[in-house]
Amino acid sequence: MPVAKTAGRPVYLGVLISQNNLNRFTHLAKIPISVGESSDTKPVLYLFTLKDIDSEKLRIRGLFYDPSQNRWNSGIFPFPHVIYMRKIPDHLDKKAEDFLKLAEKMHIPLVNARSTFDKWELYRVLCTSPQIKPHLPDTRLYRGQESDISSMLNRYEKIYLKACRGSRGREVMKVSRLPGGLLEYSYYDGRLFIQRANNKCLPRIVANFFGQEEVIIQQPIDLISIGDRKADLRAEMQRNGEGLLEIVGMPVRVGHARSPITTHAACYRFEDFFGHVLKLDQATVSTLEDKLRRLLGQIYLMLEQHYGPFGELGIDIGVDRNFHPWFIECNAQSAKVSLMNAYGGAALLRAYINPLEYALKIAAPPPPGGQRSRLAPIRSTSS
Amino acid sequence: MRTYQVVRSKTAKTGVLLKDPGLDRYIPETELYSRENLARMLNKYKYVYVKPDCGRGGNKVISINLDDGGSCSIHYDTRILKGKTVAEAAALVERISAGAPFIIQQGIKLLTINNVPFDLRVNVQKPFNRWEVTAMIARLRAPGKAVTNFCQGGRLVELKQAFTLAGLKPQACDRLKALLTFIGEKTAAALCRKYPHLRELGLDIGLDRQARPWIFEVNTRPQYVRGLDEKFDRYHRLIEQSTVKKYQTK
Structure with missing residues (x-):
């Protein structure tokens, strides 16, 4: 069943998700969203992943919920009027970056200007x-020097080292100074590890733990x-x-x-x-x-x-x-x-x-009469 | 026809990049030269570079290494002077600088290929109205010298080959290349906000032993090496042809 056969002008809301988290977002389609009673626009929500984007033909293979069949179908959609990012993209992911650049060029707004923070x-x-x-807790950028750590430890009895792009409590190391000058560091990797090192060894340990990640040093709260x-x-x-x-x-x-x-x-x-x-x-x-x-x-x-x-x-x-x-x-x-x-x-x-x-509200408005001219015709296929 | 802006001062360019919250992490600590700053930087980093604020082509670049015993080893041109004090190192810098402003930069122990350190040149160009990273190349340190500049005898190595020879895994290479592109575009955007008529940039980027990038300097009129990349050559020609006026901003 073609998706566009809805009363009023369709406003396409594309939800970009990761390949492996489809099930987490299927409930979005069943949420009653209103666009104002007087409006003649009809929201059409579809889910898609980076793999589903055809940048050449400006089309996306997306999943949409068909209430009449009470099932999810896949269909070919035009680029959405607004993008809701529910994928955690890597800032160095070329495909995601290219898609976002293209979206920017086509003036497609994003619900969130950023998906992750450094x-x-x-x-x-x-x-x-x-x-x-x-x-804000006192925060310094770690530049690989032992003096970066010792100057913060002189100020606070313990400090936290965190990867700039880490999330969910991963890539966090706690360092505290023990009586006698030794340092105790701990981190969580499946279980809690607590070890000791001296001042000179710590930069090497930090480099091994965080690898190429950039690291900040933060005061404890x-x-x-x-x-x-x-x-x-x-x-x-x-x-x-x-x-x-x-x-x-x-x-x-x-x-x-x-x-x-x-x-x-x-x-x-x-x-x-x-x-x-x-x-x-x-x-x-x-x-x-x-x-x-x-x-x-x-x-x-x-x-x-x-x-x-x-x-x-x-x-x-x-x-x-x-x-x-x-x-x-x-x-x-x-x-x-x-x-x-x-x-x-x-x-x-x-x-x-x-x-x-x-x-x-922020969706790029479609011109009167329906779809934007650059968009491909819509067809759907059952999944 | 467009104008082509050249910014000579390293401190001015570094100042702009340090203000960008996404770029400051890639900038080694940099100070204007003074005896006190040299002593402080040596104590902090043990290894620093001293170079002219408005220099070109790797001229008058000095590297100073402070060992645990407190004596300095100074590498200038092809000479290495060992067992000097910090005061003697400062005196040498002042003789070479002859009163011109010099800067001190945190030294970075570079990634090596067969024990020869190398850095990267990332070229970013704006032939029309968008910055684009058009060429990346690795440069091996010139024999006997402290610099990697091509005009000083540095040897050019293709980027992928350099990464492989330096022992980086293929996945790390791709990630690093994406990061270098990100840094190149972000640097161009940051500098262009302050200096809107820049057209070409050559970023000298070093990789430390963890393969983390550090921007050593940004050249606003980079030396042109023909044949690095077809797109790079084409854009360079376009920029040269469409430029009517070149002017310098200190």
Whole structure:
């Protein structure tokens, strides 16, 4: 069945996914997205991978959901009017880069200006804002010198080395100085490794661990904790169908005992964690929430100013024992697991609807009468 | 017809690149020459390069190595002077510089082919209105010298061959090539924001022992070696023919 046989003008929303994560995104097609009652446009959502792109003929083989058959079919689509990236691309992936360049040339907007962030670049960008700077942990670029590490260790009792493009807590090394001058370093690679080395050996160990990756050195943050379980927040920030910024939820993640990361952890609603678990009074919780909302807004706008518009961001914020917020990192493709666990299905649905409605808002409008002339005719094939 | 801008000062170009949050990591620490800066940089890195701020062709480039005992070994042209103090090294630099501004750059222990260090020349050109990386070539260090410049006797080696001879795995080679292209285009974009009439750039990029790239300098009027690449030659001709006026910005 041809996809274009829909009432009104079709607006194609292409979701770029990785080859192996199709199942994670099939729910997107069933989400009720509205484009305004008066509009005669009809959103058509399809999923595709980099392999499905035909840059010569400007066509894409995509998967679309056919509600009448209650099944997924594959079809040939024109290039979309807007691209929603749900693939984690490597900044050196030639095919992804070529596709994004072509999309830029064709003025096809992206829901998110960036899909990944480089930690050092992010720090440098946020550092330029005097309002955000007090909330950034002291960060240095590691240039392969022992003096880079020792100067930071002189200032803080322990430090973290992180790969600039690492994610999900991988490629993180903790280094601390022991009495007597030896250094203790630890990292997680399937299990926790704790070893010792002297000053001179450490650059070689770091080079072996991170390889060609660029590395930053960061001061530790004394996060609030419950016993020996550390906690941080993942704020799900999105622009809605009207382009307005929303914080869909601020789930608090409490890590496993002694774990340096809070991924795969217990999740609480913001007000539940600070009000009931930490038993803070209502006024303190409200003040903290206001402070966090203000900071999150500033970070979001600062990133948009530098990189371009974002439809959604998951911003990780830590709060120390003095309730001072610290920026940890930023995710352009938040999996929304903590949001679901803390706030439930309704919040999750909202979090999926917002970027799709925002995508339709920014979609390059098709000319009256239907498709753009450069686009190929559409046909479909059953999968 | 277009103009062709040339920027001579290394500190000016380095300053622009250091302001770019995506490029600063590829720039070795660089300071204007002074006795204090030389001592500080030597203490920090043990190995530095001292060169003219507005030099060309690898002339007057000095490398200084500080050993654990505190004595310097100085490599200038084809001569190596050993057992010198930091003060003697500074005196030599001042004699060579004759009052002209010099810079001190963090030394990088380069990747080698048969124990001969090499660096890379990445050419980026803008024949029309878009920057494009058009040629990459490896340059082996000139025999007996501290530099790899072609005009000083450096030997050119095809990029892929150089990577293979240096022991890099094929997958790492592809990744590195993509990274060099990324750096070339990003550098051109950053410099072009400040100097809009640049047309050709030659990036001297060194690879350290972990094969991480470091931008040693950016030449805004790179030496032209014919036959490196057909596209490179064609773009160079186009740029030469369409250029009406060349001017220098210090």
